[in-house]
Amino acid sequence: MTVTSTAPAAVLRTARIPGDGIYEGPRVLRRLPAGWEERPYELFEVVPQARTIGAEIRGVDLARPLTPALRAELDRALLEWKVLFFRAQHLTSGRQRAFARNWGELETNPLLATGAGADVVRFAKGGDATPTFENVWHTDVTFRERPALGAVLQLREVPPSGGDTLWADMAAAYDNLPREVRERVDGARAVHDFIPGFARFYGPERLAPFQEVFPPVEHPVVRVHPATGRRTLFVNASFTTRITGLDRDESDRLLRLLFQQAHVPEYQVRFRWQPGDVAFWDNRATQHYAVNDYGSHRRVAERVAVVGDRPF
Template structure:
């Protein structure tokens, strides 16, 4: 019998065994994190201090009082910051509802939403969690009101009451999500259209008696799966879990499988920023290029927020 020593070669397989991985998976590796459109260079901000919250998305703006009217130069520079960073944070503003509306109105017509609880006026939506209000659920990656023909351009959210822990909000950059799709997936979805409907998102907490009267006001609409940003020209993934029901021209199984893969792109941490609120803080985000997720981890404590949204254009 031959003794085995440390120098004795050990025979074994010469071919790597087959290992099946799930189809449509998301795997590790370096991702492209391109914050600015191609051909756009960095420029300093002259009217405020901008503090990045990460390399790709999210910046805190310091030195701006949102309770005061914005002059044209300041509005233009804030808009550039919004386009470049996609979500802006303003600490300790403590705006009245009127001041919040006035700030949002610098970006256009204000939107109303009869499906959500109203604040001090029809343009103000109130989220009161932990109290006696109708519970709503925002802890899913979504863009606001994509069931409209003209989904919101953006939204201004202010926290009035903050729980002692939890209650953060997260945003994901959907231009980065598109940039990193495999070429084969891009080829399948470029030029494709998807149907969006308000019912899937709201049927989780409203019954038919609330939703049926709204059906004529909010019929299903079609939007491109990949939309083009009207100001930057960036291509962005534009489907979400709450409101996108199917991709046109595909059978249900194929559409469900592809949508499942596409909506998971928002889950990639490299595309995200997370904000820890303090009472009086304001966030202003570009709803065209982001999705967001309100983390529901603060029960039984109360969280009260108000949102004003700016009407957008028809996606193309």
């Protein structure tokens, strides 16, 4: 008679990591919307800088007026790559504004220092300059009813090292949310307010007069891009204060999870500036992060922004 022994089933000890956060592992990295017709560019060279976001554009002089054909092709590149880089343009403020106006009316921001005009924001950093929007992932001016469509930023002075800017693809961030999280945020709305972002570097006396100018506004947590139809995660750590209809603890927990998604390296592109470089980004599809790692060295940038639409 043969006796067979059965080994006990393997048992693992109980162990878990917190479920709310950035998970590790493979991700879906889809640069273009489903069904999008990808065509070659005929008027300039496109040099990709990352998998889904960021491309250097070569062969375009932004100081010259855009022809309709060039404007259309640059617009397609913006939609497909979300942020475009142009090296050594050295634009005057007037030329920078003229380029941005190809995409619409320029916005002003009374909360920030200005350059050659009210629609030119000037960021002069280093030494004892007031720190502003650095070291935080954010989407520009989501506290407005119509947040900016996009922005054109030029570096006029660059520190000897550091001072890079990163952008994150928030369509990729949405695509990779766990299914149960997507089900919670699709159709949800969130409140945006200018105070948390600006209170990092301005006091109540400076901000109080603008409370009626910029009352809190609601936007969808997931907006639909008006040109591509992509669903993009549209909350950020500078301006989004709570999710409508949730109690404070639940809202805070979900927002922390959503804010973290911009930190995933696979969704990012990082740009090392040289003087005269220009970046043009789609504010509807991205967040960005200016790195303040240059100590007392000077970093001077000027930005013009294009008025956007009401998110839906």
